Amino acid sequence: MKKLTTSFIAEKIEGKYTGPDKEMNGIFNILKDAQKGDAVIRHWIDETGVKIAVEKGVSCIITQNPKGNAVKTAEELELPFIVTEKIELANAFAINWALEKFAKDSLRVVVTGTNGKSTTTHMIYHILKEAGYSTYTNTDSESEFNTLIDPMVAKQIAEFDAKIEAAVIEVSEVQGWLDDIMKDHAYIMTSSINPDVVVVTNVALDHIGLVNSIEETFNETSGAVKGLKENGSLILNFDDPLVLKMKDLTSNYRKILFFGDNADIKFDNTGVSYKDNILIKTEDLPFKSRHFIQNIMAAAGAAIALDIDFEIIKKAVSSYQALNRRFTIIHNNPRIIDDFAHNPDGILATIQNAALMGNGTLFVVSAIRGSRGVSINQANAEAVAKGLQNIPYKLIITSSTDVVDRLNIVTDNEKKVFIDALEKEEITYIFNEKLYDALKNVLKLSHNNDTILLIGAQGMDPASELLDEILQNP
Structure with a gap:
């Protein structure tokens, strides 16, 4: 992989740098946890933060909002300093770099949508672990790490305690900072991941203020579909008309599977089935509520697209335990x-x-x-x-x-x-x-x-x- 220098990073993230052109020989990190050689990404930073970075020996600072005397202090202390108009470009670059460096040949799944993405992500993670893959996921019970506001996903990938063979990454369908939307967030993040599979759970209103109509929500969410890698697979909610429309937004896919009533993956009183073959009997489902069953169908679709054995899917789903605060x-x-x-x-x-x-x-x-x-x-x-x-x-x-x-x-x-x-x-x-x-x-x-x-x-x-x-x- 090409060595990273301040000037190269600045070029890739449409940023302007000041100071010496140095090599970044650490990882992308947050200031609090930064080590010598790391590149620190912060939405904003002031001169105090710059001084802390210098004390830690970081290779450079990347920010969208330099405050106070941050730039002047960095120049005086000869710390490379990059200012970008879109911090999401820096974090997307960091994710892509971390995946290519630490998980180059990994299977990659992106899950997005208004509701159910955390549970679906976590369930796919559970299935892949059951299948024997060393698997990374950014999902937690509070969905804190599904944004491009900070470099936490890149940091977690770099610090993973084993070789990553599969990555299941939850992507926020709409994201912003304060009242400013990060336009094309789902597209930018998904493209940086270059996923083999993209799952879209549904499209509904949330994040009002960042988006103000269901059409805007659709446009933002559908970016994940446009970010699918060449010959990847799409898993779409057949029962959601807006998600169903996304099938026409790209022709790059190798396989497209639908979940829902009368779909490829469906549920009736016998259980969850794929093309009339029972995957999980009703009595073996860990949850019986409608929205959890939709999550199960979506997760099963992703596993099928990745050619996971049906018996492994059944065993993993049957033993699944939900995230905290999910019913x-x-x-x-x-x-x-x-x-x-x-x-x-x-x-x-x-x-x-x-x-x-x-x-x-x-x-x-x-x-x-x-x-x-x-x-x-x-x-x-x-x-x-x-x-x-x-x-x-x-x-x-x-x-x-x-x-x-x-x-x-x-x-x-x-x-x-x-x-x-x-x-x-x-x-x-x-x-x-x-x-x-x-x-x-x-x-x-x-x-x-x-x-x-x-x-x-x-x-x-x-x-x-x-x-x-x-x-x-x-």
Whole structure:
């Protein structure tokens, strides 16, 4: 592989560099963890950060936003300094470099879509590990590493503790920084990975403010399909009309498989089948809810495209354990289900599935999304209201003021629009500012035959730990 120099990196990421032209002989890294010879990528950096980088002996700094005297300080300290207008180009280059250097001949899968991509990614990862591959994935329970804002994927690949034989990478369908969209994020990231397989789960509204229509969401998400390698395979949701349209966006694929009703990979009361051959019987499925079955079908499609033996797929899916906060039962009597549902489609599906699981009242504790704008919160509240129609329910909403950081504080307008949407649909509710109080309240009100559903993103993340504390000290 060609040696990396400051000038070469700058050229590839459309950046401008100052300082000496030095060789990068480490890895792409974040400043906190940087070692001698590493190239540090940061969305912004000031003179203090530059001084820290020099002390660590890094080879260069790459940034989009130099602040204060960052450039001048770098020049004085003879540290190569690259400024690019698009930090995503730097991180995409870093991912491609890391894969070519540390996982050159690996199988590569990209999973994107609005809902279900984390579970689908994690399940494909589990199948490939069962098949004997040394496998990397960037998916975690909070989906923190599916963006091009920082170099975490490149860093993780470089630091993987074995030779990577397969990589399953979750790609955010829409991404941005503050209020600025990273246009073509899915395309840029997928192209840098050069995947053998691309899976698209669905297209629905989320990230409102970065995108403002379903058409914009489609355009961004479909970039992953356009980023498929020559003669790769596409796995598409047959039941989603927008995903189905993506089949016409490229002719590069070797194989295209659809999952869903009346598709190549489908589900009925006998189980999940591929072209009428049963893959996993219903009794062997780890989950029975509709959205999890869609994830299973998508993961099976990716495995089939990679020629994984059917028996291995069956064994891996049957033994699969979900990520945290993916319809996870965290307590019984009463049954408490914790789910990361954070956009309208996810919220509606999760409430509907939870309502089927018990004969008592469905208690829903919903965290308002903080600092995400009024549009997504109005849509989320409307989804809550729709899900609660015609079932016995009690609803508690919370701003989670006791647990969120400054990036997730619920504004007065977000709270108001959420409540207004509920009241418009005549949904009764209790409001608790603090998540702790909301959880204590729901335990007090519910009975053993009831079901409690906890839904929300960052504002609900600490719920499991808080519940343990409450249950131990009633």
